[in-house]
Amino acid sequence: MTCSSDTLLYKQLKHHHNISNKSIEKVLGIAQQKKYAKGAVVLKEGQICKNILFVEKGYLKSSYNKDGVIINLNFSFEGEFATNLKSLRSQLGSDIVIQAGEDALIYQFDKTQLIDLYEYSPEITFFGREVLEQILMAQEEHSNLFKLYSATERYHYIAKHHPQYLQRISLTQLASYLGLSRETLTRIRKKN
Amino acid sequence: MTCSSDTLLYKQLKHHHNISNKSIEKVLGIAQQKKYAKGAVVLKEGQICKNILFVEKGYLKSSYNKDGVIINLNFSFEGEFATNLKSLRSQLGSDIVIQAGEDALIYQFDKTQLIDLYEYSPEITFFGREVLEQILMAQEEHSNLFKLYSATERYHYIAKHHPQYLQRISLTQLASYLGLSRETLTRIRKKN
DNA sequence: TGATACCTGAGACAAAAGTCACAAAATAAA
């Protein structure tokens, strides 16, 4: 087994997704442990995404390069899943980059291997759908930030619902995620 | 049959989704035809969404009421599908409103009935996934408008990729969709 | 430890967008 029972991954499978020990063993059996140093690239631009990533430690950052300007699209912290759904589905080259925001410990699942496991038990199928949903919900949350809120409201939303972002993500990176300049974010913070 | 073979729905099933006549008959068998006058509400705020909607004629508008200000989130034109995925999945009350933007002819599919058909043929299962994907891709496109583009760029993107929006959607409604004030949109248009 | 790169705060100014008020134009209703 590539992943022992004192990991976050194991705990999530057991307690959050309520999967039986037999099925957990199958899932852990295809999980590949990877370590990335801060800043290391997990998915390159143009590369075809074949994996679903589970963050055991550290965090992952998804970003898009728009004419040389890096725009942060997503952060995935401990216990969350990350991937590029578009590239994963279409098997076309990725237009986004995924990299480690801190030194990170990642379990990666090969998409094909995971789908093969779906035949083994409906629990695993259900788990697969939950992973997909988690990723979609995170995307929708970020997208609503922009559609419904002003810059100041976006910051306060994050401060309230994701306080760990403020502690672990640098001001510059967070500004890019919130769609505003670093200076504007500084000003918003000062107004408290 | 509630839907004849000279409809857009029939043509889409046959030519776009490549479904066999037998399966098409099944799908059309559960399609309910509905007519809505311009402005009529298809899905109310708080109502649980049970249907997937196909636009045969006219268009549908999804909007969110933020403290009395209406924010347009989506438009679905002829040949496109619409629903509130969140409410459809969770069976919780909808936080968005769907209504007709013009006099509209809609075919609606009950989610449960459609899922029951999945057992009849894998073609229909595949069709169901394509519908889901179409809705998700439309959402992602709109969300990227905000994450990646400025107000002026958003307008030009729509002018290029969805010119019918400019012809059929009023300036006021389009401004709300693009996340800017009506006056700003007027000014952007003048600069051509 | 010192050198280097990166991150943050702050001020001055420019650009973009919002708000308000009112007139003109287009639609819908009588």
Added chain:
DNA sequence: TTTATTTTGTGACTTTTGTCTCAGGTATCA
């Protein structure tokens, strides 16, 4: 057609946000 209602265009002004610049702080690494 005439009237009423809604939609759009425009200018003046305010607010918000971006850009540029520089200084100080912090982390990193050989």
